[in-house]
Structure formats: C-alpha cells, structure tokens
Amino acid sequence: MQSVELCDRAAGAESLPSREPKKKVSKQERREQLIAFLFILPPIIGFLIFTALSVIFTVIYSFQDYNSLSNISTFAGLDNYLELFTSPTRGPLFRKAVVNTIVLLLSVPFSMILGLALAGLLRLGEVKGSKFFQVLYYLPSVSSAVALNIVWNYIFRSNGLFNTVFGLDVIWLDEGATIKAAIIFKNSLNAMGGAMILYLAGMLNVSSELYEASSLDGAGKLRQFFSITLPLISPVTFYLLITGLIGGLQSYADSQVFAGGNSGATTIVYFIWQQGIQGNNNQGLASAASVLLAVFIMIVTLIQFKVSNKWVYEE
Amino acid sequence: MERTKHISMPFGQRIRGILLRVFIYAVLIFGSLFLVMPYVWMLLGSFKDALDANALEFRFLPQEWIITNYTDLFTSPNFPIFSAFLNTVIVEVSVIVVGTFVSAMAAFSFAKLKLPHRTFWLLFLMSGMMVPYAALMLPQFRVFQELGMFDTLWPLILPGFFGNVSMIFFLVQYMRGIPNAYFEAARIDGAGHFVCFVKIMFPLVKTAVAAQVIFWFIGIWNDYFAPSIYLITPSHMTLQALLGSLNPSMNRQYLPMALAGAVLSSIPMLIIYLSCQKFFIESLAIGGVKG
Numbered sequence: 001m002q003s004v005e006l007c008d009r010a011a012g013a014e015s016l017p018s019r020e021p022k023k024k025v026s027k028q029e030r031r032e033q034l035i036a037f038l039f040i041l042p043p044i045i046g047f048l049i050f051t052a053l054s055v056i057f058t059v060i061y062s063f064q065d066y067n068s069l070s071n072i073s074t075f076a077g078l079d080n081y082l083e084l085f086t087s088p089t090r091g092p093l094f095r096k097a098v099v100n101t102i103v104l105l106l107s108v109p110f111s112m113i114l115g116l117a118l119a120g121l122l123r124l125g126e127v128k129g130s131k132f133f134q135v136l137y138y139l140p141s142v143s144s145a146v147a148l149n150i151v152w153n154y155i156f157r158s159n160g161l162f163n164t165v166f167g168l169d170v171i172w173l174d175e176g177a178t179i180k181a182a183i184i185f186k187n188s189l190n191a192m193g194g195a196m197i198l199y200l201a202g203m204l205n206v207s208s209e210l211y212e213a214s215s216l217d218g219a220g221k222l223r224q225f226f227s228i229t230l231p232l233i234s235p236v237t238f239y240l241l242i243t244g245l246i247g248g249l250q251s252y253a254d255s256q257v258f259a260g261g262n263s264g265a266t267t268i269v270y271f272i273w274q275q276g277i278q279g280n281n282n283q284g285l286a287s288a289a290s291v292l293l294a295v296f297i298m299i300v301t302l303i304q305f306k307v308s309n310k311w312v313y314e315e
Numbered sequence: 316m317e318r319t320k321h322i323s324m325p326f327g328q329r330i331r332g333i334l335l336r337v338f339i340y341a342v343l344i345f346g347s348l349f350l351v352m353p354y355v356w357m358l359l360g361s362f363k364d365a366l367d368a369n370a371l372e373f374r375f376l377p378q379e380w381i382i383t384n385y386t387d388l389f390t391s392p393n394f395p396i397f398s399a400f401l402n403t404v405i406v407e408v409s410v411i412v413v414g415t416f417v418s419a420m421a422a423f424s425f426a427k428l429k430l431p432h433r434t435f436w437l438l439f440l441m442s443g444m445m446v447p448y449a450a451l452m453l454p455q456f457r458v459f460q461e462l463g464m465f466d467t468l469w470p471l472i473l474p475g476f477f478g479n480v481s482m483i484f485f486l487v488q489y490m491r492g493i494p495n496a497y498f499e500a501a502r503i504d505g506a507g508h509f510v511c512f513v514k515i516m517f518p519l520v521k522t523a524v525a526a527q528v529i530f531w532f533i534g535i536w537n538d539y540f541a542p543s544i545y546l547i548t549p550s551h552m553t554l555q556a557l558l559g560s561l562n563p564s565m566n567r568q569y570l571p572m573a574l575a576g577a578v579l580s581s582i583p584m585l586i587i588y589l590s591c592q593k594f595f596i597e598s599l600a601i602g603g604v605k606g
Contacts, residue, residue, distance in 0.1 A: 046477020
C-alpha cells in the first residue's frame with residue numbers, strides 16, 4: 001500500500017531522457033518506482049523490526065516492571081529511572097558502572113596522542129618500513145577482543161609478564177583503580193595503530209607548499225607541527241575522538257572477559273547485561289539504563305554528523 | 316628530494332639527521348615489542364600446562380612443551396572448537412551471502428533507479444547506525460526466546476539477512492560512478508531492472524563488494540556480545556562465544572586452553588588480514604580522511 005502511494009508522487013530523481021510517448025512513460029516510470037522500492041524493501045523491513053521496533057519496545061520496557069516467571073508486565077512510570085539513581089542496592093552499581101565507563105574512556109585521548117606522535121615520527125624520519133609498521137600497529141584492531149583480553153588478563157596477573165618485565169609488584173586485577181589503569185593501558189596500545197594510520201593519511205594530505213613557505217620564514221619542524229600540521233589535521237582528531245567515544249561507551253568485553261565481572265571495571269553495557277540478561281529479573285531497570293545510554297550516544301553521533309557533514313554524500 | 320638535501324647539508328646537520336633517524340627507529344621498534352608481545356605470550360602460554368601457566372613463580376618459556384591444550388579443544392565435549400568453527404562459518408556464509416545480495420540490490424536502487432524520496436530512505440536506514448546494540452538487545456532477546464530461537468544461531472543470522480547499512484552506503488557511492496550507458500542498451504533490449512542488477516551492475520562492482528565483504532567477515536568473526544548472550548550450549552557456540560566461556564579470569568585452570576583457542580581462532584583472521592593488508596590500511600585511511 002505504501003509503495004502504491006509512493007508511486008503517485010513525482011520522482012525526485014533525475015530521469016533518463018526517454019524515447020517513448022508521454023503517456024506510456026508515466027506508466028513505465030511507475031513500474032520502475034515500484035521496482036526501485038521493492039529493491040530497498042528488505043533493508044527497510046530489517047530496520048523497522050530490528051531497530052525501530054526494538055528501540056520502541058526498549059523505551060516501553062523502561063516504564064514497566066517485568067516478571068519473567070509469570071510473564072506479566074506492570075506499568076511502573078519513572079520508577080526504573082529513579083531506581084537507577086536512588087536504589088540502595090542497584091544505584092551504587094549503576095553509578096559505579098557510569099564512573100568506570102567514563103574513566104575507561106581515557107584510553108581514547110591516550111591512543112590518539114600515541115598515534116599522533118607515531119605518525120609524526122614516521123613522517124619526520126621518512127621511515128623506510130613505514131607500511132610494515134602500519135600493518136603491525138593496526139593488528140590489534142582486527143584481532144578478536146576476546147582473544148586479546150584473555151592474554152592481557154594473563155599478562156597483568158600479579159606474577160605476570162607486565163610486573164616481571166617492569167620489575168613491579170602491583171596487583172593490577174583488584175577492585176580499585178589499578179584494573180582500570182590496566183584496561184586503559186591495553187586499550188590505548190590496541191587503538192593507537194588506527195589513530196597512527198589516520199593521522200599519517202591526514203598529514204600526507206597537507207600541502208607541502210605550506211611547509212616550504214614556513215621554512216623560508218624560519219619556522220622549525222616543531223613549530224611547523226604545532227602551527228600547520230595539527231590545525232590542518234583536526235578533522236582526523238575529531239573523527240577519532242567521536243568514534244572512540246561511541247565505541248568506548250559501548251564497551252563490554254573488557255568487563256566480561258578481561259575483568260571477569262570485577263566491580264572495579266564494570267561498564268554501563270555490562271550493567272545492562274547483568275540486570276537484564278544474566279539474571280533476567282530486572283529488564284525494566286536495564287531498559288532504563290539502555291535508553292539513557294542510547295540518548296547520550298545519539299547526541300554524540302549527531303554532533304559528529306553535524307560537524308563532519310557526513311550526511312552530504314551527494315556532490 | 317629530502318635525501319639530496321641531506322647530502323648537501325653540512326656535516327654536523329647530517330649527523331643530527333642520522334641520530335634523529337636512529338631515535339625514530341628505536342621508538343618504533345620499542346612500540347612494536349609491546350604490540351607483538353601479547354601474541355607471543357599467547358603462543359607460549361598455549362604450550363604450557365595449567366599448573367605451569369598459573370605457577371606463582373614467573374617463567375617465560377613453558378617448563379615442558381605440551382600440545383594437549385590444542386588436542387583437548389578438538390576432543391573435549393565442553394569446549395568443542397571444531398563445532399564452534401563450523402557454527403561461525405555457518406553464520407558468516409549465510410549472513411554474507413544473503414546480506415550482501417540484499418545490500419547490493421538496495422544500493423543499486425538508490426544509485427540508479429528512479430526511487431521516490433531516495434535521500435529520505437537512505438537517511439532513514441542510516442539513522443539506525445547511531446543506535447547502540449544495548450538499546451535493541453532486550454526486546455530482541457525476549458522475542459527470540461519466545462520464538463524458541465534461544466541457544467540457536469538464528470538470532471545471529473536473521474538480522475543479517477536484511478542487509479548492512481554501511482555496505483549499502485558505501486556501494487551507493489561506488490555505483491553512482493558506473494555510467495548509465497551500460498544499462499540503457501540492456502533496457503532497450505527488454506531486460507528488466509533485476510536482470511540489469513544481476514547481470515550488469517553486480518559484475519561491475521565485484522571488487523567494491525569484495526572489499527566490504529572482507530570487513531563484514533572480520534566483524535562477524537570477532538563478534539562477541541550477541542553470541543555470548545544467546546548461546547549457552549558449548550556445541551551451539553561460535554568461536555568467540557566459546558572463547559568467552561573459557562574465560563580464564565574466572566576459571567584459572569582453563570587458561571592455557573583459552574590461549575590455545577585464542578591462537579586457533581586468530582589464525583584465519585590473521586591470514587585474511589596479512590593477505591589483504593594493503594587494502595585494509597588504505598580503506599581505513601580513506602574512510603578517516605573523507606569521513
């Protein structure tokens with residue numbers, strides 16, 4: 001029905017010049033419009049079911065209390081949202097998850113700084129095996145997060161490789177700040193390769209004339225880096241920051257696999273999983289947390305689209 | 316050009332240039348050690364026995380090199396890595412074959428057919444990209460449970476059948492570059508739009524599709540969250556779910572086996588990455604600079 005309605009409207013697309021008489025054209029065009037719509041129908045149905053409907057139901061769940069035994073939902077108003085902040089049992093868990101998630105986001109700027117420094121060095125030294133280093137440094141980004149987390153957990157044990165190599169005696173995997181430090185360390189390391197490649201690509205786009213002109217004016221390499229390179233590659237910085245934040249806000253495997261549920265490293269998504277899936281007893285609360293997370297991520301994403309003009313795909 | 320400059324430079328400056336390069340290589344190699352170390356450690360640990368790996372005293376090399384961690388993965392009913400491998404391949408193949416076809420067909424419509432409100436529909440689909448999975452998962456979980464699909468591969472496969480928005484978006488841009496003349500001749504000969512898509516467009520964009528398929532493949536291969544939620548019987552698990560269930564941060568005796576599993580599950584991904592490395596790095600760089 002929807003497609004019939006759509007066919008009545010004028011085609012927004014630029015149409016190919018046709019050789020056929022006018023009346024026939026419009027019939028043919030309607031046919032093409034219908035077929036065009038049928039071609040995009042599967043992704044649209046998928047979107048409606050797996051995104052739109054799912055989001056709507058998450059919002060509905062967040063206003064309900066659900067009893068999984070009797071399979072009955074009762075209206076709960078804003079109770080779930082209030083409980084996230086005020087419940088004496090779950091409130092502290094949620095607060096902890098929020099704080100942990102935010103602290104763990106520190107790996108985003110760290111990986112960017114490391115990536116920027118590495119890209120600067122590759123560029124400055126005109127390194128011969130530049131491609132080799134790029135492939136190597138990017139390896140963790142295509143590796144399985146579970147596999148990496150298993151081995152990093154092993155590395156960070158009290159008698160593990162990290163403490164041994166650096167001659168330390170730190171208990172990394174405890175409930176306090178050290179486990180977060182360990183996660184930030186490994187995530188910075190794992191993400192710096194991607195940042196390096198993007199920064200390097202950005203630097204190669206900066207016109208060499210700018211550097212030549214400023215050299216004539218007596219600017220040193222360091223000065224050039226800060227007053228030419230850095231401002232001109234700011235789109236890369238922005239892109240890395242936003243994609244890093246969006247990914248980091250959804251972090252789950254670190255809490256589950258690396259930390260094994262250790263309360264020093266629970267994240268918001270881990271909290272949602274714990275409340276909504278693991279015990280399957282508190283889906284309303286989990287949904288309320290999901291809605292808050294989704295709203296926050298949407299705001300971040302919209303800022304990205306606004307600034308980077310990603311919507312402008314038609315040139 | 317820079318190199319000839321170096322030669323014509325005074326001696327002191329040349330020395331400084333060389334020292335700078337030595338410093339840069341030193342930093343890069345130092346960094347490489349950090350990146351290679353986890354993989355080496357994974358490999359070494361996978362040849363240790365559980366006592367050795369969990370020993371209080373630190374040892375770099377295995378006390379005794381054993382391969383039972385690997386053989387156990389193939390024989391133990393609790394951690395059946397071979398069936399996990401098959402399950403992963405089932406998800407990969409079904410999602411990618413159907414999903415790629417669906418995505419490419421939609422992209423063809425967006426790029427070449429007179430689709431009414433095409434910008435609206437494309438933005439409509441893309442708006443889904445900003446919704447985190449956590450905000451979708453609970454209703455889906457409940458529905459899949461009611462449909463009796465809990466602990467099956469269906470919750471991982473079904474959503475993929477409806478295509479992949481980032482693939483659609485990428486292919487739309489690529490297909491726009493294909494001249495209309497290719498299709499006009501076929502249209503005059505009486506070919507329908509579907510035939511135009513299958514016989515003309517698809518072969519023309521094969522490489523672009525292949526590139527997207529590789530990214531999607533790696534994404535599905537490494538996917539952990541959804542498989543870990545839906546799959547509880549070991550023989551129904553995908554590789555990542557199985558690895559997660561070996562979680563050595565909770566069960567220390569599984570550590571060497573988990574490391575062996577991590578090694579085995581990384582091998583196919585590593586082969587793909589290293590054989591398509593140039594393409595990976597270039598696609599990433601283009602995405603970031605343009606994006």
